Amino acid sequence: MPDPGEPAPGAAVPPAGRGDASGDRPAGMAEAATWWDLQDEMAEQFLGLRHDAGECARVEQFALRPPEPGNGRSHPFGGDGGTFPHQALLDGLTVPPPAVDQHLSTAGDSEDTLPPGSRIARWRVLRGLSQLTFAYRMNRPLAWVIAVEQDFDRLDTIEVARQIADVLQVDVPLLMGRDPQGPPDTAFIDDAVVEQVHTALEHGNDPLRAFVPPEVAARSLAELAVAVRDAWQAYEDAEYRALLGVLPRLLRMVDISDSSRTGGRDAAEAARQLSQVYQVTAAVLRKIGLPALGRLAADRAVEAAIRGEDVLLVAAAAGRCAQLLMVMGRDVQSVRLSRLAATRLAEAGLTSPAARAVYGSLLLRTATAAARLGRPAAVRLLLAAADRVAEPFGLATDHYRTCFNPVTVQLCRVATAVELGDGARAVEGHRRFDPSDLAALPAGRRAAHHLALARAYLQISDLDRAGRALLTSAHHAGDEIRSPFGRVITADVLRQARVRAPAMATRLERLFETC
Structure with a gap:
């Protein structure tokens, strides 16, 4: 990682000053480290230096053969008669979602990740903003917005991407379509x-x-x-x-x-x-x-x-691989692999509690990837199927290290709402939790849930509660906040809190210093 005090090679040098919402360079060492990590990330995602799309093209070679055509048997886990719940609906996930306006053309899109401009246009439409209103809030000409959304012009600095994320009320990872990547902070x-x-x-x-x-x-x-x-x-x-x-x-x-x-x-x-x-x-x-x-x-x-x-261990390992494909932005490949693993597991005819737990965890993996693809109908149906599979399980269930139970399904319901940009629904899902159920979760899951909750509050512009959720996450598991993803979300909340919630900003700065 380059020294935070020196410009990264080839990077645009931001103006000197304090790291507030005006786009100034960060002042603290911890925020500076996050700034440079994201600089590398944005170079890949927004400046066009993407990985080869064929990198994950062979994920279906894991001895998880596509199932034979339907044999008329009922689904062992309570599905709708096929080998996978709502198979026809999920088949639509293999192509990018249909355009919501004329600027969301998918003709040149890769199979996995929408171009940056199309992602910006998608979130703009979801937030109910016209191009003119978006241009006004960005303090940019309308021609710039049109050029960016059609990928004729590219974002030049991380600060512009952060400003877009703030205007669209999303965090930077959600805008980019994948989790932060790159060398971890050497202090961590x-x-x-x-x-x-x-x-x-x-x-x-x-x-x-x-x-x-x-x-x-x-x-x-x-x-x-x-x-x-x-x-x-x-x-x-x-x-x-x-x-x-x-x-x-x-x-x-x-x-x-x-x-x-x-x-x-x-x-x-x-x-x-x-x-x-x-x-x-x-x-x-x-x-x-x-x-x-x-x-x-x-x-x-x-x-x-x-x-x-071990068929169940194969399926569980494939689920881990599907999760990693998703955080790399390979959402379509993630859906394919998790669906294929779940279908093969169902075709095996296993009905033991362990098989149900692994199958249910694959449903949750598929639902999360579907949320990143912007398919709320598929997410709802997959979570409903997961609810049925999880009914007999108690909170202590942990077959094949899946921790699959009704509380895990509810956690996924909150997380997918965040991925869909529906912060209000995510907050409402959190309020339905029984406090004793949350307390029974491992510390890492509680910390990850409150990190997702901070993202939800950020989407509804409740910075005070977003900051408190981050502090709660750090209380449960400090390493969750120290992770690159946690630091990016903390930086997003801190950047806005410095302008609109100074008291919370002070507490978050102290949190950054301890990280």
């Missing part, structure tokens, strides 16, 4: 540890390991099971920094265990443990802003689960 995550994790992931597919004997004896499966359980617990408690520090050693141990037991009677169990460690690695890499590396771990998790001969 050590680059050397990330490199060790990367090396461990590469070693897991290294053909040379078959010819090199392990330097230490394989640990017992019982000992490794305890280590895997502890790793998942650390993730649920949002102890991302501590967990990342032990992952390189854990990855190496389970890899040695898997290699040494190949062909033996414990080979399948060793592969299943390896898949779980890859899954928790993928999950924590997503949290620290490295989804591309996390997708590599998720790929490894699917491969190990297949060798472990």
Whole structure:
């Protein structure tokens, strides 16, 4: 990461001064770090330097074959007769949504992500703003708005993107269509540890390991099971920094265990443990802003689960991969993969509680990706299906580390409302929670929920409650706010609070200093 005090190579230099809503450069070190992280992100998304669209084109090769045509059987999880609830409706998610006005042309759109101009136009229309009104609030000529929305002109600085997000009452990640990516803040995550994790992931597919004997004896499966359980617990408690520090050693141990037991009677169990460690690695890499590396771990998790001969573990690992595709902006690919995994699981005819939990978690993954695609009807139907699947589960249910239960479905209902830009509905969903149900959730889930709630309050311009939601999130799990996504949302709220809610801005600045 470049020094916050020096301009990034090739970046537009913002005017000096205080980082308020006028677009001035941030003053604090913490906000400056976020500023430069987003500068790189905006260079990719808004300046046209996008990743190759074929990067995720092979997600359907995970031994999750497309199902045969309907055989007339009833759906094992209470669907509507097909292999996946509302299959016909979701088939429409494979193409961009229809244009809502003449400036939302989709002729040149990629299959996964709408061009930046089309996203801006979509949110402008959803907010009920004409192009003239939008131009007035941006203090720009109408010709500039038309050129930007038709992608003839590109946004030149992060400050312009932030100003657009403020006018449209969305946060910057929602405007961009994907989560923040890039090197994590070195004050939060050590680059050397990330490199060790990367090396461990590469070693897991290294053909040379078959010819090199392990330097230490394989640990017992019982000992490794305890280590895997502890790793998942650390993730649920949002102890991302501590967990990342032990992952390189854990990855190496389970890899040695898997290699040494190949062909033996414990080979399948060793592969299943390896898949779980890859899954928790993928999950924590997503949290620290490295989804591309996390997708590599998720790929490894699917491969190990297949060798472990566990259909449910394969589906759960595919769900992790679908989640990472979504945070990378590959929403259509995410829908395809999660739907395919759920369909194959339903076709297997399994009706155990574990199968229902994994299937329900895939419904929630699909609903979240559908929300990012702007399909509220699909989201409502998928969440209704998830409600039916979750009915028999209690709050302590955690089959295959899905934590799928009625409260999780309600959490997803709030999160999808935020992704759809309906902050009022998200706030209303939060008010329906039983406080005891929220208190029973792991600390990481509570922190993530309040972070989503802060985004919802930002959408309805309630900055005081948005700030309080951020402070509550930090109270439950500090690492959730220290993550790149948490820091971006905090910066969005802080930027507006400095102008309209100075008292809350002071409290958020202190939060930034502690981060």
